[in-house]
Amino acid sequence: MAVAGNTGEHLRIPGLVAVGDLSAKRYHIVMLATTAKQVKVSTGPTAANIGILQNDPKTQEAASVCGAGLTKGVAGGTIAVGDMITANTTGQCVATTTANNKVIGKAITAAVAADLFEVFLAPSNY
Numbered sequence: 313m314a315v316a317g318n319t320g321e322h323l324r325i326p327g328l329v330a331v332g333d334l335s336a337k338r339y340h341i342v343m344l345a346t347t348a349k350q351v352k353v354s355t356g357p358t359a360a361n362i363g364i365l366q367n368d369p370k371t372q373e374a375a376s377v378c379g380a381g382l383t384k385g386v387a388g389g390t391i392a393v394g395d396m397i398t399a400n401t402t403g404q405c406v407a408t409t410t411a412n413n414k415v416i417g418k419a420i421t422a423a424v425a426a427d428l429f430e431v432f433l434a435p436s437n438y
Contacts, residue, residue, distance in 0.1 A: 321381050321382045322379075322380060322381025322382055322383050322433065323379050323380040324376055324378055325362065325378075325379040327349050328349055328350070328351050328375040328376075329349060329350050329351070329369075329374060330350070330351060330373055330374075331347070331352040331371070332352055332353075334351075334352075334365060334368065334369050334370070334375065335368040335369065335370050336368070337353050337365055337368070337403060338366070338367060338368045339365065339383075339384045339385050339386045340353055340354070340365055340385075340386055340403035340404060340405075341363070341364055341365075341398075341403045341404070341416055342354060342362065342364070342365050342377055343362060343399075344360045344362055351365075351375050351377060353402065353403035354401075355401060356400065357398040357399055357400070357406075357410065357413040357414060358412065358413060358414060359399065359414065360414070361399050361416050361435065362379055362435070363379040363380075363416070363435075364383050364384070364385055364416070365377055366378050366383070378433060380433050380434060380435070381432065381433055382420065382430060382431075382432050382433075383430070383433060384429065384431070385405035385428070385429055385431040386426065386427075386428060387404060387405055387424060387425055387426065387427045388400040388425060389406050389407070389424070390407070390423070390424050390425070391405065391406070391419045391422060391423045392407065392419065392422050393419055393420065394418060394419060395407035395408075395419045396408050396409065396415045396418060397418065398413045398414055398416060399416065405419075405423075405429070405431060407419070412437060413437070414435065414436075414437060415437060416433055417431045417432050417433040417434050417435070418434065419431055420432055
């Protein structure tokens with residue numbers, strides 16, 4: 313699957329730093345930590361999810377986070393084209409139809425658990 317890098321197809325959020333070691337969490341959903349401009353892996357569908365991690369930073373390294381537009385995500389289960397996407401408790405992308413979940417975007421391609429798939433990020437509540 314070819315998804316272009318930073319070519320105007322998505323918006324990256326500048327100035328963010330990883331709270332912990334996120335080196336194994338590329339393409340997972342991240343949330344704001346308690347300190348300004350710091351992010352960590354999402355803790356679930358009602359967390360302050362802000363985007364999908366684009367790199368693999370270690371503690372206190374720059375975190376490249378896509379906040380809107382087209383990107384890749386790691387599926388945490390079966391996802392159909394058009395499903396609304398939120399996070400599970402490990403930051404993987406999962407489909408949702410649950411009220412008050414923090415929706416991160418919409419699936420552009422289908423996936424099963426552990427697949428990389430395309431998602432269009434447009435954060436909102438379900």
